[in-house]
Amino acid sequence: xxxxxxxDQAFVEQRVAEFxxxxxxxxxxxxxxxxxxxxxxxxxxxxxxxxxxxxIAIPYGLLSSRQxxxxxxxxxxxxxxxxxxxxxxxxxxxxxALADVPDILAELATVQMHAIQTSGNCVRNVTAxxxxxxxxxxxxxxxxxxxxxxxxxxxxxxxxxxxxKFKIAVTGSPEDRAASEVHDIGLQLRRDAHxxxxxxxxxxxxxxxxxxxxxLIREFLPLPELLAYLEAILRVYNRHGRRDNINKARIKVLVxxxxxxxxxxxxxxxxxxGRERAPRLEPAEIERMRAFFRPQPYEVLADFEVAAGREPAxxxxxxxxxxxxxxxxxxxxxVSLKAHGAxxxxxxxxxxxxxxxxxxxxxxxxxxxxxxxxxxxxxxRQRDLYxxxxxxxxxxxxMPNIGTLTDMIACPGLDFCxxxxxxxxxxxxxxxxxxxxxxxxxxxxxxxxxxxxxxxxCGHHHVGxxxxxxxxxxxxxxxxxxxxxxxxxxxxxGEVIGPSVPQDEVAATIxxxxxxxxxxxxxxxxxxxxxxxxxxxxxxxxxYAAHPAAA
Amino acid sequence: xxxxxxRRELVVDDWRYAGEEPAAGAAAGPGTAALAGAEVPMDAAxxxxxxELRRDPTRWHGRxxxxxxxxxxxxxxxxxxxxxxxxxxxxxxxxxxxxxRGYSQxxxxxxxxxxxxxxxxxxxxxxxxxxxxLARCGxxxxxxxxxxxxxxxxxxxxxxxxxxxxxxxxVAIRRQxxxxxx
Numbered sequence: 001x002x003x004x005x006x007x008d009q010a011f012v013e014q015r016v017a018e019f020x021x022x023x024x025x026x027x028x029x030x031x032x033x034x035x036x037x038x039x040x041x042x043x044x045x046x047x048x049x050x051x052x053x054x055x056i057a058i059p060y061g062l063l064s065s066r067q068x069x070x071x072x073x074x075x076x077x078x079x080x081x082x083x084x085x086x087x088x089x090x091x092x093x094x095x096x097a098l099a100d101v102p103d104i105l106a107e108l109a110t111v112q113m114h115a116i117q118t119s120g121n122c123v124r125n126v127t128a129x130x131x132x133x134x135x136x137x138x139x140x141x142x143x144x145x146x147x148x149x150x151x152x153x154x155x156x157x158x159x160x161x162x163x164x165k166f167k168i169a170v171t172g173s174p175e176d177r178a179a180s181e182v183h184d185i186g187l188q189l190r191r192d193a194h195x196x197x198x199x200x201x202x203x204x205x206x207x208x209x210x211x212x213x214x215x216l217i218r219e220f221l222p223l224p225e226l227l228a229y230l231e232a233i234l235r236v237y238n239r240h241g242r243r244d245n246i247n248k249a250r251i252k253v254l255v256x257x258x259x260x261x262x263x264x265x266x267x268x269x270x271x272x273x274g275r276e277r278a279p280r281l282e283p284a285e286i287e288r289m290r291a292f293f294r295p296q297p298y299e300v301l302a303d304f305e306v307a308a309g310r311e312p313a314x315x316x317x318x319x320x321x322x323x324x325x326x327x328x329x330x331x332x333x334x335v336s337l338k339a340h341g342a343x344x345x346x347x348x349x350x351x352x353x354x355x356x357x358x359x360x361x362x363x364x365x366x367x368x369x370x371x372x373x374x375x376x377x378x379x380x381r382q383r384d385l386y387x388x389x390x391x392x393x394x395x396x397x398x399m400p401n402i403g404t405l406t407d408m409i410a411c412p413g414l415d416f417c418x419x420x421x422x423x424x425x426x427x428x429x430x431x432x433x434x435x436x437x438x439x440x441x442x443x444x445x446x447x448x449x450x451x452x453x454x455x456x457x458c459g460h461h462h463v464g465x466x467x468x469x470x471x472x473x474x475x476x477x478x479x480x481x482x483x484x485x486x487x488x489x490x491x492x493x494g495e496v497i498g499p500s501v502p503q504d505e506v507a508a509t510i511x512x513x514x515x516x517x518x519x520x521x522x523x524x525x526x527x528x529x530x531x532x533x534x535x536x537x538x539x540x541x542x543x544y545a546a547h548p549a550a551a
Numbered sequence: 552x553x554x555x556x557x558r559r560e561l562v563v564d565d566w567r568y569a570g571e572e573p574a575a576g577a578a579a580g581p582g583t584a585a586l587a588g589a590e591v592p593m594d595a596a597x598x599x600x601x602x603e604l605r606r607d608p609t610r611w612h613g614r615x616x617x618x619x620x621x622x623x624x625x626x627x628x629x630x631x632x633x634x635x636x637x638x639x640x641x642x643x644x645x646x647x648x649x650x651x652r653g654y655s656q657x658x659x660x661x662x663x664x665x666x667x668x669x670x671x672x673x674x675x676x677x678x679x680x681x682x683x684x685l686a687r688c689g690x691x692x693x694x695x696x697x698x699x700x701x702x703x704x705x706x707x708x709x710x711x712x713x714x715x716x717x718x719x720x721x722v723a724i725r726r727q728x729x730x731x732x733x
Contacts, residue, residue: 007724011713018710022680038649039680121649151715151724157687158658161651238655277662279717285725 001062001366002147002292004112011154012109015116019043020102027099042122042160044115045101048418054093054101055118056108060128060146060170061089061369065356068367070111072352078104083352085337085345087179087409087460088167089127089369090118094416116154121162121249123153123234127169129177130370133293134326134378140189140197142170142178144289145226148281152227159234163241164249166234167206170199179371181205181214181491182463184251185233190220198222203233204255204263205491207457212252213491215260217267223286225271228278232271236263296364296379301329306382316438317389317400322380331382333363335375335392336399336407340432343425344410345373354395362388373409374402405447405514406435409460413453413470414477420453422470422477427451427506434507444514447527450485463487465528466510467494479506483513483539484531497540509543516542554701556682556693557669559708561701564694566619566640569599592616598642601626604634612637621673624652628659635660640669642694645676654688661689682707687718 004012019039026036044055056071063071071091075083078100084092096104108114118125126149128142129135149168153159159166169180172189180186186202199221205214221229237251240258255263271278307318323332335355337345347355355375359367362384363377370376380388392398401407408431411417413424431449435441450464461467467482478500485494501509514527516539521530531539553564598619604611611618619640620631631641641660643653653672660666671692672685682693682704695701717723 005728007713007727011711011715011724014711014713035648035678121651154715155684155711156716157684157714157718158654159651160684161649161654235655239652243650243652273663279725288728 001064009112012114015114016102016105016109019105023098023102038120041120042117043105044118046119048094048416051095052098052101053416054096054104054115056091056093056113056115057118057125058089058091058369059150060126060143061130062143063367063369065360065365065367067111067113068352068356070107070113072349072356074104074107076349082346082348084412085347085369085373085375087371087373087458088125089371090125094412121164122160123156123166123168126150126153127178127371129171129173130368130376131177131323131332132172133295134332135173136324136326137173137175139191140172141293142172142189143293144286145187146170147289147292148226148285149230152230152279159238162238163243164246166251176488176491177371179460179463179487182207182460182487183214185230186214192220196222199226201229204252206250206252207460207462208250209247209455210252211457211462211493212256213493215255217264224281226281228275228280229271231278232267232274236266236270298327298330298379299381301381303328304382306385310386314386314389317398318385320400320404321398321402322385325379329382331380331385333377333380333385333388334402335377335397336402337374337397338401338407339396339399340406340436341429344408344428351395351397355397358388358391372407400438401441403446404441405444405449406432406441408449408451409464410451411453411458417453419456420470421472422453422479424451424453424459424470427468427479427503430507431510434511444518445526447514460487462493463491464494465531466513468506471500473500477503479503481509481543483536486528495536497536497543512542512545513539554695556695556701556704558691559705561705566596566598568621569597569603596639598640601630608634622656624650628656628664632664635664635666638668640671641666642671642673645672645674645681647676648678648681650676654684657688657690679704679707683710687714687716
């Protein structure tokens, strides 16, 4: 993984000193709340329903055991002993005290971490495929480019006060595991006809209000031009993006209002005009970054039938919670944060410490966070899997449901977030209870549920096979259900099936939807494929069949 | 009395905005030109709005005093490209700290159009917490908003001694790395 040199270290320490001074001025009354807000947001600090919320950056989801231990320690000392992993691979603490935040940031700096630009109208944490570097279908490892972008975007003098937040994702495989097409900029590594590596550039994707799929801006961008091109896009957006209405300020609105052809022309013109002065990515810099992400010193091993002869519980876990690895004899292992009865994405300090320890023993001391709010141990010897499973099971982290209906994504919702219209955690619990039978879950196969407590769509409900959106209806919490969304290889936005349903009806409605699938599917057909083949109508009809309350 | 940090030094503004009363003690020179009803000495250093320059460029080109133009965040700096040889100052307005358009305007003026005169950040959005970014985008003059502590703003220029992007005076981290390498 990337390691700070003394320059990176000096930077994060000076950032902490700056924020300490800003917090002091705020608490002394020299900076009003309005003046302090943009400054604290750029250091990851929100003021939430109950307390401040601190969002700690985990650049492209990569953590060392040492860093995970520090997060556990911070959550215990400054919070309530747990944290929440987000779809953008970050960690949120829900209960820190404002006056403690400079100290928390100083603690993070001791392990080369920070909370810089995890909120506010600036370039946010750059995210990547959680299988980066180990996926069999990978063209190139996205992480060196993510780190290059992270450094370029950090306190960028021109782009720190954008019209709105700005999210970039990079993926190195044809299968888009980073949801790059619903990002403000999505970069997909590819090879051109000469075998040279470059990026396909998309822009204007985003969820929230008026969701949009990213538009193709450039089919192939040569590597050395990466930062010059990003500067061109950001400059066009910074100058022309709307600032008069927060709901129309994302780059997707600019792309839509100009039209993609005109937007592309603006970007290309800016890129040509600015090229001489724009930062060029020298091969030496790319090589320096790539050196941080070299393959691990793997042993020479052979694949074997790991699950053969083992108990069914291990077989199920092996099948659902592990993934193939590029290197024979190894597997990637999900640490499920989706135990039934638990909050999706939540993890206690004790669990973090235990996983840090397991990673050190069994996976080169590295842990990854995933877009789907789980953790991943990327490089586990197949012969260690059985022991790892037993350890994870004892920690409550081996729920064999990855990729199934209960591996759902959910934002923190009304219980924590001051933006939310409705709770998500109670609904998640309701769904976990209703679909607690593993055989039934396995029979349903691959289904993605994504749930957000409001229009801002932190739970990515638009791109869930089943999307759930909390809405406020005369002071009551109701839920709108959409079907057919996807962010994985074939990006599509879901369609709302009809009137929203009351809170206690959500799981039952989903139950009727998946029963329709079971009745109508062909042999081996996945839920999303049945949905695409039949369209929404049969699902819509059954969803409301026994539901007089919906109106 | 308007306070300016010019190349980090605190000075009293020696420029006048169009329509503004002359600063106390400044002698009105001979030869005045009318602007919006106000009498402006021909040789005073004067900052006019972009619209005024657009309305009657030849009149302003013929002035003997130094000329500056003030742009709002929505104004296109491209419009100014041909005028830059006549200008000693460009003032870019930041109506609030969240409006970042002036940073792009500044870089374009400096890097693309080669403007070498005074680049001044003005408006309620110019606060000490913006100073470091402003300086790195090419501003060499900061007009202090009411209530801003000049010493704090001066210190803000050196809040960081490292930065990831090109600019001055600190060299970008990437360059430092490559220079440090044999």
